[in-house]
Amino acid sequence: MTDAEYDIVIVGSGGGGLSGALAAAEAGARVVVVDSSERVGGTFAYSAGLVWVPDNHLMAEAGFQDSAAEALAHIRELSGGRHDDAVLQSFVQHAPEVVRWLAEDIEVPFELVGSYPDYYSDRTGGKEGGRHLSSRTFAPRDLLPPEWQSRLATSPHFAGLPASWLEIQEWGGLASMATWDWHEMARRLTADHRSMGSAIMGYLLAACLKRTVEIRLGCRAERLVTVDGRVTGVEVTDADGRVSTLRAAKGVLLATGGFDANDDMKRQLDPYADTHGIGSPTVDGSGLVMALEIGARFHAMDGQLTTPTFAIPGEEADGRQLYRSAVREPAFPGGIVVNTAGRRFCDESFYRSLCHEMAAFDVRSQSYPNAVAHLVFDQRWKDDYALGPVSPGETPPWIVSADTPQELASLIGADGAALAATLDTYNRDAVRGEDPEFGRGSTKYGRNSGDRTVIPNPCVRALEGRLYAVRLHLGSSGTNSGLAFDPVGRVRHVRGHLIPGLYVAGNAGANLVEGYWYNSGSSNAKALTFGYLAVRDMLDPAAPDA
Amino acid sequence: MPETTCSRSLDAEPVRVWDYVKDMDNWAHFIMGYQHHEVIDDRRSTWTLKGEAGVLARTVTFDVDIVEWVEPSRVRFTLTGVTERMDGGGEFTVGATQPETPAPPPARVGVFRRWLTALLRRVTRSPAAAPVTPVGIGACTLTFTLSMQAGGMTGPVVNAMIEPLLAVAAEDLAEKVSAEIGRVP
Numbered sequence: 001m002t003d004a005e006y007d008i009v010i011v012g013s014g015g016g017g018l019s020g021a022l023a024a025a026e027a028g029a030r031v032v033v034v035d036s037s038e039r040v041g042g043t044f045a046y047s048a049g050l051v052w053v054p055d056n057h058l059m060a061e062a063g064f065q066d067s068a069a070e071a072l073a074h075i076r077e078l079s080g081g082r083h084d085d086a087v088l089q090s091f092v093q094h095a096p097e098v099v100r101w102l103a104e105d106i107e108v109p110f111e112l113v114g115s116y117p118d119y120y121s122d123r124t125g126g127k128e129g130g131r132h133l134s135s136r137t138f139a140p141r142d143l144l145p146p147e148w149q150s151r152l153a154t155s156p157h158f159a160g161l162p163a164s165w166l167e168i169q170e171w172g173g174l175a176s177m178a179t180w181d182w183h184e185m186a187r188r189l190t191a192d193h194r195s196m197g198s199a200i201m202g203y204l205l206a207a208c209l210k211r212t213v214e215i216r217l218g219c220r221a222e223r224l225v226t227v228d229g230r231v232t233g234v235e236v237t238d239a240d241g242r243v244s245t246l247r248a249a250k251g252v253l254l255a256t257g258g259f260d261a262n263d264d265m266k267r268q269l270d271p272y273a274d275t276h277g278i279g280s281p282t283v284d285g286s287g288l289v290m291a292l293e294i295g296a297r298f299h300a301m302d303g304q305l306t307t308p309t310f311a312i313p314g315e316e317a318d319g320r321q322l323y324r325s326a327v328r329e330p331a332f333p334g335g336i337v338v339n340t341a342g343r344r345f346c347d348e349s350f351y352r353s354l355c356h357e358m359a360a361f362d363v364r365s366q367s368y369p370n371a372v373a374h375l376v377f378d379q380r381w382k383d384d385y386a387l388g389p390v391s392p393g394e395t396p397p398w399i400v401s402a403d404t405p406q407e408l409a410s411l412i413g414a415d416g417a418a419l420a421a422t423l424d425t426y427n428r429d430a431v432r433g434e435d436p437e438f439g440r441g442s443t444k445y446g447r448n449s450g451d452r453t454v455i456p457n458p459c460v461r462a463l464e465g466r467l468y469a470v471r472l473h474l475g476s477s478g479t480n481s482g483l484a485f486d487p488v489g490r491v492r493h494v495r496g497h498l499i500p501g502l503y504v505a506g507n508a509g510a511n512l513v514e515g516y517w518y519n520s521g522s523s524n525a526k527a528l529t530f531g532y533l534a535v536r537d538m539l540d541p542a543a544p545d546a
Numbered sequence: 547m548p549e550t551t552c553s554r555s556l557d558a559e560p561v562r563v564w565d566y567v568k569d570m571d572n573w574a575h576f577i578m579g580y581q582h583h584e585v586i587d588d589r590r591s592t593w594t595l596k597g598e599a600g601v602l603a604r605t606v607t608f609d610v611d612i613v614e615w616v617e618p619s620r621v622r623f624t625l626t627g628v629t630e631r632m633d634g635g636g637e638f639t640v641g642a643t644q645p646e647t648p649a650p651p652p653a654r655v656g657v658f659r660r661w662l663t664a665l666l667r668r669v670t671r672s673p674a675a676a677p678v679t680p681v682g683i684g685a686c687t688l689t690f691t692l693s694m695q696a697g698g699m700t701g702p703v704v705n706a707m708i709e710p711l712l713a714v715a716a717e718d719l720a721e722k723v724s725a726e727i728g729r730v731p
Binding site for chain 1: 596600601602603604605606628629630631697698699700701702703704705706707709
């Protein structure tokens with residue numbers, strides 16, 4: 001492989017990378033995308049494909065009221081002041097413009113998932129719906145050249161779910177899976193339809209190929225090339241081990257994702273590291289390392305984008321145990337989550353609460369008391385709801401069950417007397433649909449995750465009859481810490497100035513807000529937005545050079 | 547129910563092929579994704595396989611029950627999922643192939659082929675489309691049929707995922723068994 005000259009070199013083929021590539025191609029720039037993976041899509045393709053954009057054009061058309069000022073007030077309140085306000089303002093201002101461009105010029109068929117609420121919809125500036133977009137399913141056989149159809153990454157989490165978010169909402173949500181048309185799902189699967197994040201990445205890839213964007217897969221970026229402090233290219237190694245330099249006249253965009261697949265980096269950088277990467281296995285922090293080598297500033301934040309998960313023994317994806325997302329299941333009525341002490345510890349209907357408490361450190365006991373947690377549910381829950389790919393009523397051997405709380409507790413290593421007491425306490429209030437201890441179903445997000453047919457509280461029902469339990473684990477769909485950057489994605493040096501020629505998008509850059517705030521789809525929106533802004537800045541002759 | 551059938555012509559005496567096939571230890575490791583198996587008695591065994599469907603790989607344990615044993619030509623079995631809601635069955639048949647004859651005149655080829663195909667189909671229970679090539683004296687045809695069906699809510703989706711895999715797995719097994727016994731090209 002010989003050296004080559006481009007205007008823009010993009011490292012990473014996820015949402016940020018291809019958004020930037022399309023912005024470059026639309027402007028007529030010479031652009032190349034390299035990715036160490038053999039498939040396009042990065043973390044974005046593994047995601048649920050939601051894109052959180054306040055004041056987006058589709059919500060306005062559907063009659064939802066919103067404004068940038070409300071979104072800013074919302075995030076500022078939740079960040080506790082720990083954010084870069086200029087970067088935040090840039091995101092809120094430009095994200096609607098970017099998704100409109102993607103919808104109208106790039107032809108990504110975004111749909112409004114109108115009933116999907118903000119996590120904190122009851123806080124200042126929060127919305128009960130309208131800020132979440134997703135796309136229709138994607139048919140590679142219709143929209144991609146044959147040689148590219150197998151090069152679009154598919155999320156193992158949604159491989160058997162070829163449906164759009166809008167359809168899922170219209171079909172009654174995930175608690176109603178038993179009533180869906182699974183024969184239609186099978187038809188779509190046979191036709192290789194993609195959904196969620198893979199669908200959006202499919203539309204972006206199709207648009208890139210249509211514009212003859214050069215994409216090199218199996219091509220690993222090794223280090224940034226600099227001249228007098230300016231980033232002028234990237235040294236890469238191709239699949240055959242040949243090393244070359246891709247020179248970038250205008251700039252390099254790092255869109256390599258976070259480090260959620262790199263256990264060593266998580267142990268070094270995060271307060272709670274016992275998480276399982278559920279995104280692309282190639283998201284290993286390589287972009288961060290390249291930037292840190294030339295003095296980039298690393299912004300350490302609290303924790304990761306965690307998700308409750310469960311594991312089916314023997315189920316693998318990407319050569320490792322698959323941890324399946326269990327965001328909704330703990331919210332279904334007739335279930336609770338307990339620790340080894342046999343006690344509840346959070347509002348299980350709001351998965352952010354569950355994740356936060358599972359990772360919480362207790363100073364007095366010098367331990368993580370909720371790290372080993374089990375979802376406990378009753379016979380009716382088992383009969384009515386699916387657990388990932390497990391059909392209602394089906395009980396594979398890895399789901400433990402017992403007739404009494406004491407017996408169940410002995411099977412999961414919990415305190416039997418405490419579990420019995422926990423159930424007595426919970427059931428006493430649950431018969432009225434109440435959970436005074438932790439407030440299951442007290443948030444719009446929690447109620448939206450529950451079973452809408454259960455009243456008065458879609459997340460609360462007393463547990464009766466035979467009991468079942470499944471171990472929960474913390475999964476990591478992304479990392480919060482990352483490179484510090486300015487409002488157009490330019491990477492900051494550790495001494496404060498900007499590094500000329502170096503830009504970042506997506507999870508390689510630090511989260512917008514330090515702390516635990518984010519929404520489903522906010523990382524995806526950030527990636528799309530800053531990929532676009534970075535390239536636009538590279539190509540703007542009036543933009544001041546750092 | 548997803549089902550597949552494949553046949554291989556073998557340059558071996560049927561009884562030799564049967565002796566090979568009847569002992570599952572001879573060919574178990576040739577099964578795609580084979581992890582291990584345990585023989586419980588003459589009729590029952592437990593098998594653990596690792597199957598790959600698209601981006602997912604799942605380790606599945608089945609109870610295998612032999613429901614028909616016609617020595618030296620046919621063994622039929624059922625599959626019952628232990629770790630998955632999945633059932634199925636299959637069979638091995640070993641059938642003698644007609645001795646090779648001199649090439650008939652072109653006008654009679656169609657008649658001969660139809661007769662031979664019908665005979666082989668009856669012997670091996672293979673579908674009309676299955677390719678069968680007569681070989682030398684002492685040759686036989688080994689036919690393998692496998693069906694599998696997932697139950698439950700997502701059964702249609704799982705069946706859609708496993709259907710293309712069945713044919714690949716059956717062909718792979720037939721190829722390896724044939725090679726092991728010594729197939730005439």
